Amino acid sequence: MKSDRSSPRKRIFLALLFAAIMFLVAGIILFFSNILPRLNGQGAIFESTGNERKHHILVVGQADNSAFLNQVFEGARSLSVHFNSVVELRAPSLQAENMSLQTLIDYASFVNCDGIIAYVNPHVEALRKPVRSDGTEIPMITIGHYVPEIPQISFIGNNYSSLGWQIGIESESMARDSDKTFIVISGKSTNPNYGNMVNNLVTYYKSKGIGTYEILDKAEEENEARIIDAIKDPALRKTSIVCLTEEDSLRVMRIVSSVPAAHKAKVLGFGENETLEIYLKKGLLTKLVSLDPVKIGRTAMYEFFEYRSRGYANNYISAEIRVRKGK
Known part of the structure; x- marks a missing residue:
């Protein structure tokens, strides 16, 4: 009787295939659970209150606007208790860590968040509609530059x-x-x-x-x-x-x-x-x-929960300005 020489080869092939799949899955988990959380460079992002919050709001944007977004985040977070929410910031602090706005919005879909505040630059590429795992749309408020083609419930910007x-x-x-x-x-x-x-x-x-x-x-x-x-x-x-x-x-x-x-x-x-x-x-x-970034963050939170309760939001909201002098 001849021994089946192909059987060990098949087992080796299947083992290598399984290892490759596991490596790919591990890489995806690492990207979303390790690399992205480091983008903010602020350490812990979620508020440590000891209580589980009902809603999850993401503030996202790119490195050019990270300082501004930090203050938008602070404004939104100041109302987190009022709206029973966790507010999370995802903005690269360095150009070397920069990534597309679409990648950051995809993260919002990955974690099934309840709302997105996104800083849009003037030459942003078309964005896919953010959706949760069950296919429902994630409401997004944009700030920075108004782009009508973006799937947004509201824009907060210039008058x-x-x-x-x-x-x-x-x-x-x-x-x-x-x-x-x-x-x-x-x-x-x-x-x-x-x-x-x-x-x-x-x-x-x-x-x-x-x-x-x-x-x-x-x-x-x-x-x-x-x-x-x-x-x-x-x-x-x-x-x-x-x-x-x-x-x-x-x-x-x-x-x-x-x-x-x-x-x-x-x-x-x-x-x-x-x-x-x-x-x-x-x-x-x-x-x-x-x-004024702090007031923008606060306004966005009010607008999100107005949208949740009534099903609509103001399409365009005028933001207040701030003026600073050079040294």
Whole structure:
């Protein structure tokens, strides 16, 4: 009788296949239970109260906005007891640890959370609808930048009309002390929202007798060239630059931090970017206008539970702003 030589080979093959499957499963568990929890870099995220909470809310976003999201998280967490909830933050603190917003939202589906507060950057890719394991949709509130295609129950962000007036108030003293004030809004003045912001800013300047301003609403390269020329112009002893978008704020600050004689330019920036925070702390940025993150977190919690009880939410909620001065 011949021995069956294929039997040991089959057993080895099956053993290797089983080991590979177990390795894959272990890797997935490690990713969601070990790597993702380290993204926050704050140690324990869940509140240690000794009591089990009924609801689970996730705050998610990417590394560029981690400082802002930390404060959104604090605002949401301040109402966790009131709403019988655990609030969890998932935001990489370092660029090296960064990952897509979709990956972070997939984590929300993985843990079957009850709601998501997501910071959306301007060039975000299309997002899949977040769902639980039973197929029900996870309600998501977005902050940062409004993208209508995203499956969201509500957006908390800019009221462009009032924001333009408020920026006028905050930049008035800079504009009065300058030979020229540049209002930078690269390529967006035709957008109705930004158009309203510019109009209200200009209306405020006119009401205060400020006429030495120039609106830079052309392409980015043209606006940058105009700012560099103005900084180098000996006839302009003092200049002010008022930026109405986060992208323009970053571009202007790169110019101001690298071009000789740029110290004579005072800059008011807008946005929540980590890099702008650094410029502010170094004193290179005169003022930084941003939305109030703590109040956004609190507003989002109220909106979630309004949605749970009534089945609908406000589509667009105006956020309050905060203003900080550079050192």
